[in-house]
Amino acid sequence: xxxxWESEFKLLRPKKNEAGQRxxxxxxxxxxxxxxxxxxxxxxxxxxxxxxxxxxxxxxxxQLDLGMKEVTYAHALRRIRERLTALRTRLSS
Numbered sequence: 001x002x003x004x005w006e007s008e009f010k011l012l013r014p015k016k017n018e019a020g021q022r023x024x025x026x027x028x029x030x031x032x033x034x035x036x037x038x039x040x041x042x043x044x045x046x047x048x049x050x051x052x053x054x055x056x057x058x059x060x061x062x063q064l065d066l067g068m069k070e071v072t073y074a075h076a077l078r079r080i081r082e083r084l085t086a087l088r089t090r091l092s093s
Contacts, residue, residue: 005035008046011053 002022006012012031014022024032031053038049 002032005032009035009050009053011057 006014009031012028012035014024014028016022034053035049038044038052039046044052
């Protein structure tokens with residue numbers, strides 16, 4: 001069943017060791033439990049479960065995205081670093 005779910009759900013991609021054995025991380029196990037819940041308890045079809053997982057995944061990413069692009073993040077971090085350096089200089093003198 002796990003191999004089939006790996007082929008159906010693109011989010012489920014466990015790492016493999018040199019021998020080709022799958023190494024399930026806690027994140028993978030959580031996803032397997034979520035897929036099982038969607039299919040067996042909520043009685044969704046495969047397509048329905050895929051759509052739900054995709055929507056949940058997007059929502060999680062949207063929460064992390066503060067409406068800023070990478071360049072803006074880098075610029076904001078640079079300003080914060082400069083301010084902290086200035087503050088450290090003031091405090092040490």
